[in-house]
Amino acid sequence: MPSALINVPAKAKRGSVIEIKTLMSHIMETGYRHTASGSVVPRDIITSFICRFNGKEVFRADLYPAIAANPFITFFTTVTESGKFEFEWIGDKGFSETTQASITVE
Amino acid sequence: MKIAVCIALLTAMAGAALATEIPRSERRSGYSFMSADSKAMQDEDTANPGMLSVLDGETLWMRKAGAANKACADCHNDARVSMKGVAAHYPAFDKALGKPVDLEGRINLCRTNHQQATPFAYESRELLALTAYVARQSRGMPITAGGDPELAPFVEQGHALFMQRQGQLNLGCTSCHDDNWDKKLAGSAITQAQPTGYPLYRLEWQALGSLQRRLRACITGIRAQAYDYGSPELVELELYLMTRARGMPVETPAVRP
């Protein structure tokens, strides 16, 4: 049961630059570890993260095994209108999660 | 699998044991020994991975389970009200069992007695999440554990375990955590072993873990056989540590290196 924590200001002034913080629960198994019997623990990571605003991509990241467990990513964006941010995480083993956050621009 | 373990242990530490208790005014949470970066991770909810488990616990709190088909919320309602301060006084004495139970143990008793469901395994995602969610409701509140007179013999037993030397390295918890807490071991601060933040997110584990897991890691560290999860010894050690930390604020979910 993955959970995500998103920090988006509820309100912002038109044209201002806001910071968005995201935290997603995921083990980020590197694929470089071995069990006691010597077999490789298969890679299981989030490979990409996308943020869209009102349907349009505003930020994207490719992640590798060197990203720490429970990926934490923060970035900036300019807000021009009220609307909805959509966050999407895609990864190995069919991992796919989305969540949303709204902002009111005044 | 290539794992090289380097144990160059100091006889100095094993020898000069003072076993002095830490004065109240000098008690410090593990938090205060951390780098600014790790502190920042604990301080801000969106940066604290332990909060993901708290969220998870909130969902589980509402979920019906067991033959009784009851959720925690059906009996305890709003955890923010009913669970406020609860974690601060655990482990608590259970009259029916005649011994102390820790918070994980109490939650599992509700699972079996009240939900008529199978207990969660120690360190399972569910048990950690529910424990973190319940303990989160005490964040900032002073620890009050150990006040119940019926607990006295168990606190004493936990204290004895804390003082007792064991393992190939022949060290007691006290050798490090009472006598050498201001020193470093392999680059990391030893700290006073204050149990204020559990369950907590340990960077080394890259996951949330219980106080019992942390204690077992320390016992393995001194090359002794770790007590089983749920064993009376671990609960007594937890109880002693919580009693020793009385008055210090609960930090759950904390972050530690």
Place this chain on the structure above:
Amino acid sequence: MANSDHTTRRTFLSLTSGAAALVIVRPVDATPAMLSAAVRNVVGEADVHTGKVKLDIPPLVENGNTVPMTISVTSPMTADEYVKSIHVFNEKNPQPNIGNFYLGPRAGRAQVSTRIRLADSQKVTAIARLSDDTFWSATADVVVTLAACTEEAI
């Protein structure tokens, strides 16, 4: 017990010696050849200049499993002068790539933060691609006191 194949764990050493003496076993490090191939993959034949990029990463970290890192690039972030992407690499993890971050003019501020794993003390490099397709970089050295690895099986 699930162990990393490239690091060691649990080092209890002398309190009197002060500095940590870690034994590091890492058979599958990224080689310099892998690192330069990964960089070439991003920049192609272009030159990589030093400057404009700031890489904030603690020089000494308590645990290599979770190392906070912030990359910022000096740029006006206007419609015709902005940062397209930021690419982060490391020297000694088994794989040289850490992450790629795609921005654009509307980011407003060319800055991203994340947390990374470092299996050992090493260099980390961030390369930014600007809107004029020039590449700029910064490198930082990080000393890891306890390497990224798990201590025990769960």
